[in-house]
Structures are given as structure tokens and as C-alpha cells.
Amino acid sequence: MAGTRVFISFDYDNDAFLKEALVGQSRNTDSPFTIVDWSIKVASPGWKTEARQRIRASDVVAVICGQYTHTAVGVAEEVKIAQAEGISYFLLNGYSDKIGTKPKTALPSDQIYRWTWDNLKALIGGSR
DSSP states (O other): OTTEEEEEEOOHHHHHHHHHHHHHHHTSTTOOEEEOOOOOOSOOTTHHHHHHHHHHTOSEEEEEEOTTGGGOHHHHHHHHHHHHHTOEEEEEESOSSSOOOOOTTSOTTOOEEOOOHHHHHHHHTTOO
16 A cells, blocks of 8 residues: 555535645655645646546545535546546545535445544555
């Protein structure tokens, strides 16, 4: 699992600080994964192509689910791209005291997992 490249999909308007928390965890000394901040900060006509390239270069997509993720068009598109490209992904509940919502393109069988350090390492390692 060492060096596993993780693409983070998140609701930029509501959950950007959660992405920063996940990036911070990747810097732990015992972290078996790396995160390159590939967030597309400005929507452009070619953002989907750019997102596809970044997702293809990743080993797994971590989808942070907040309260409004079901309305986040970009997250839905990134999940759709991961599915089309055959890149594994998992849904991570962004809050311990709130229930995150699934992106509209998530499969009915996709589970939202609790965000703990042990869960995160296991999920990135392929345990789902």
C-alpha cells in the first residue's frame, strides 16, 4: 500500500476543509499513502478532461461525503469518471456528528464508511 496515490473528490463549496484534513493525515509518519493535491480550483471548459487525467494517474479515489455532496455536480462527475476508468473509489463520511450524502452517480451498493485512521488505511488498501 505504500505510495498509493489517492485522488480526493469533495464538495468544494462546502467541504474544502475536510480535504485539507485528509491531506494532513497523509503526511503522518506512519501513512501508507500519498495525496497530491490535484483539486481543480477553477471550473473551466476542459475541467472534465483534466479531472479524467488526474483520476487515471491515481490508484484510488477517496470521495468525502458531506451534507450536500448529493448536490455537488463535480463530485458526481468525478465518481462517474472513476467508474468509467475502472479506478476503485470509496465513500468516506466527512463528519462524525452528521450523516454524509452520496454523490448522485454513486451505486446503490456503495457504502459510506466512517472516517477513522484505521478505516482510512484499510479503505485505501482495498478493504471494502
